[in-house]
Each structure stands twice: as structure tokens, then as C-alpha cells.
Amino acid sequence: MKTIKLEVRGMTxxxxxxxxxxxxxxINGITEIEVNRFENYAQFRLxxxxxxxxxxxxxxxxxGFQVV
Ligand SMILES: [Cu+2]
Structure with missing residues (x-):
């Protein structure tokens, strides 16, 4: 398991x-999801x-969102 934080643009x-x-x-294999539109990220364990x-x-x- 790995913690991943992606920068996601377009969440309003x-x-x-x-x-x-x-x-x-x-998606199978993803847990502990945390999404924040103010800080533009999606974090999860993969x-x-x-x-x-x-x-x-x-x-x-x-x-429809962009992953930077
Ligand atoms: Cu919206």
C-alpha cells in the first residue's frame, strides 16, 4: 500500500x-480517499x-477534471 497525493484541477x-x-x-485497490477542492488534491492509499x-x-x- 502506498499513499498517493495527486493535484486535481477543475473542482469548484x-x-x-x-x-x-x-x-x-x-477503482479496486483504493482506500482512505480524501479529496479537497480548495487545495486541489485527491489523496488515497493505493x-x-x-x-x-x-x-x-x-x-x-x-x-472532466485534470490531473496535473
Ligand atoms: Cu462542482
């Missing part, structure tokens, strides 16, 4: 945060035997 309200959290929850960072990035971008 609580709904945006929720959308990102939902997208992350769908089990790298189940998913990789690229998949996470794609999942966030697929719903």
Missing part, C-alpha cells in the same frame, strides 16, 4: 469533490497489485 464545488470520490471508489496510478489518473480525467 462539493459536487465536484463527490464525483471525484465516487470515481475513485470504483494497492499497486490491484491498480496503478495511470488508471486513477484516467478515471479522474474521464469525468
Amino acid at each position: 464545488c462539493a459536487h465536484c469533490e463527490e464525483s471525484v470520490i465516487k470515481a475513485l471508489k470504483k 494497492d499497486e497489485t490491484k491498480a496503478n496510478q495511470e488508471q486513477v489518473k484516467q478515471a479522474i480525467e474521464a469525468i
Whole structure:
């Protein structure tokens, strides 16, 4: 398990945060999700035997946010 903090751009309200959290929850291997729109980040624990960072990035971008 590895803690990862990604810079996420484009979140403007609580709904945006929720959308990102939902997208992350769908990925197997992610736990302890924390998303903050004011500080533009998404942090979580990732089990790298189940998913990789690229998949996470794609999942966030697929719903309209940018991972810097
Ligand atoms: Cu929003």
C-alpha cells in the first residue's frame, strides 16, 4: 500500500469533490480517499497489485477534471 497525493484541477464545488470520490471508489485497490477542492488534491492509499496510478489518473480525467 502506498499513499498517493495527486493535484486535481477543475473542482469548484462539493459536487465536484463527490464525483471525484465516487470515481475513485470504483477503482479496486483504493482506500482512505480524501479529496479537497480548495487545495486541489485527491489523496488515497493505493494497492499497486490491484491498480496503478495511470488508471486513477484516467478515471479522474474521464469525468472532466485534470490531473496535473
Ligand atoms: Cu462542482
